[in-house]
Amino acid sequence: MGGTRGRMAKGRATTPKTVALATMKGGSGKSTLAVCLAAAWAGAGERVTLIDGDRQRSVTRWRAAGEALATIPLVETDPHGVPEAVRLALADGATRVVVDTPGFRAAGMEDALSRADAILVPLKPSPVDFEVAADTVELITGLSHPPPHRFLLTQSVRDSVVARHMRSEMIAAGYTLLVAEMLHRVVYPEAALMGATPMTTAPRGGAARDIEAIRAEVDALLANPV
Numbered sequence: 001m002g003g004t005r006g007r008m009a010k011g012r013a014t015t016p017k018t019v020a021l022a023t024m025k026g027g028s029g030k031s032t033l034a035v036c037l038a039a040a041w042a043g044a045g046e047r048v049t050l051i052d053g054d055r056q057r058s059v060t061r062w063r064a065a066g067e068a069l070a071t072i073p074l075v076e077t078d079p080h081g082v083p084e085a086v087r088l089a090l091a092d093g094a095t096r097v098v099v100d101t102p103g104f105r106a107a108g109m110e111d112a113l114s115r116a117d118a119i120l121v122p123l124k125p126s127p128v129d130f131e132v133a134a135d136t137v138e139l140i141t142g143l144s145h146p147p148p149h150r151f152l153l154t155q156s157v158r159d160s161v162v163a164r165h166m167r168s169e170m171i172a173a174g175y176t177l178l179v180a181e182m183l184h185r186v187v188y189p190e191a192a193l194m195g196a197t198p199m200t201t202a203p204r205g206g207a208a209r210d211i212e213a214i215r216a217e218v219d220a221l222l223a224n225p226v
């Protein structure tokens with residue numbers, strides 16, 4: 001059975017997979033989604049490792065601000081160090097590795113994404129985010145083995161005209177989006193301040209539901225990558 005991490009996941013055992021968050025647009029919600037997805041997978045019985053590949057260290061600071069994420073191992077590195085960090089996490093028994101990356105074309109971004117089984121691209125419903133989407137796709141499709149990627153609307157207001165417009169424009173332009181959205185909710189920055197997650201502060205709230213829907217969709221993509 002190996003070392004401390006080499007055991008079966010509690011509750012379920014899935015094929016180990018690595019998911020990276022990436023955009024060429026800063027502030028779109030990568031780090032927030034990385035932390036929340038990691039917590040959701042841990043809650044579902046996966047053995048999760050977080051890799052903070054962004055020198056801003058948003059994920060590292062979030063985890064250090066409280067107790068809710070203390071049981072999830074975290075590796076601090078830069079984009080170039082991500083492939084080795086992923087390799088070690090998987091060798092150590094992780095079943096879900098979540099990689100946060102810088103929000104621009106940083107040196108080593110290709111390295112940071114090279115080991116991912118899927119890439120999630122959060123974007124806000126705004127014209128700038130729409131324009132930058134093409135650059136992100138160019139980065140991903142330029143990888144030597146591009147994994148599947150999905151856009152994901154974040155910080156949107158439910159049923160707002162701008163969010164609906166953004167979704168239809170993205171689809172018309174040929175982009176693939178998750179059905180689930182990460183709506184604008186103050187519980188995310190609040191959770192970051194407290195080192196908590198919406199699943200710990202408001203387990204029956206809308207944010208926890210959003211995250212659970214995103215997790216389920218990403219798991220389906222990982223099980224059947226297209």
Ligand SMILES: Nc1ncnc2c1ncn2[C@@H]1O[C@H](COP(=O)(O)OP(=O)(O)OP(=O)(O)O)[C@@H](O)[C@H]1O
Pocket residue numbers: 025026027028029030031032033054056058101102103104154155156182183184185186188189192
């Ligand atoms: N769904 C949301 N609702 C409300 N606020 C959010 C949401 N997602 C992110 N935020 C807030 O928006 C800001 C940017 O989010 P975050 O740091 O996750 O983005 P990022 O893409 O990692 O940014 P960077 O490019 O700087 O790394 C943060 O203050 C965060 O708390």
Ligand SMILES: [Mg+2]
Pocket residue numbers: 030031032054056058100101103
């Ligand atoms: Mg970030």
